[in-house]
Every structure is written in C-alpha cells, then in structure tokens.
Amino acid sequence: MRHGERPAAPSGERVVGREACTEWWTALVDDSATQFTPQEVIVAGDRATIVWTYRFGDGADQWVHGVNVMRVTDGRIAEALGFSKTVGEVPPASESDGA
Numbered sequence: 001m002r003h004g005e006r007p008a009a010p011s012g013e014r015v016v017g018r019e020a021c022t023e024w025w026t027a028l029v030d031d032s033a034t035q036f037t038p039q040e041v042i043v044a045g046d047r048a049t050i051v052w053t054y055r056f057g058d059g060a061d062q063w064v065h066g067v068n069v070m071r072v073t074d075g076r077i078a079e080a081l082g083f084s085k086t087v088g089e090v091p092p093a094s095e096s097d098g099a
Contacts, residue, residue, distance in 0.1 A: 021080070033057075039065075046072050054084070 015024045028036065033056075040051040048070045055063040066084035070077055 048072065 015021050028034070035055040037053045037055070038050055039053060040049075042049045048068075050068045050070070052066055052068065053063055054066060057063075064084045066082060068080055068082045070081075071079040
C-alpha cells in the first residue's frame with residue numbers, strides 16, 4: 001500500500017513485515033470514513049483474540065464481522081492473524097465514500 005492510500009476492507013490480503021504492518025494499521029486507524037469496533041477481547045497468556053466489526057460505509061450491507069488472533073512477545077505484537085466473515089465482494093474503503 002502506498003503512503004496515504006486507504007486500506008481495503010478485510011479481503012484476505014497478506015501484509016508481512018513491521019513497516020508494512022505499521023503502515024497498513026496506521027492507514028486503517030487514520031481513515032475517518034470507516035469504523036473498526038471491537039466486540040470482545042479475550043487474553044490468555046501471550047495470546048489475544050479480538051472479535052470485531054468493521055464498517056466501511058453507511059449502507060446496511062457495508063460492514064463485516066471478523067476476528068484477529070494475536071501473539072504478544074515482550075509487550076509487542078509478534079504475530080497477528082485476521083479473519084473476516086463476508087458474503088460476495090467487499091469494496092475497498094476508498095470506493096465506499098464515492099472517492
């Protein structure tokens with residue numbers, strides 16, 4: 001993803017490496033046109049499971065549910081696996097606001 005580009009709604013994209021992951025998550029957090037809402041957080045040892053909803057538009061069908069499974073080492077995320085439940089194609093966030 002290029003600097004300033006919005007992330008797509010969860011679609012199976014694999015992001016690898018500290019810089020790439022930091023850039024992807026920063027773009028997601030900075031995107032005021034979308035909303036990421038944690039529903040439940042479960043921590044067990046060095047693992048965390050976060051159930052979430054991601055809204056990428058105002059329409060009744062412009063959201064997805066998902067879960068992230070994370071491993072933390074020395075207070076830092078060492079691994080994060082994210083999965084979403086979607087039906088059909090989910091448009092990139094940049095398309096959801098008419099941009």
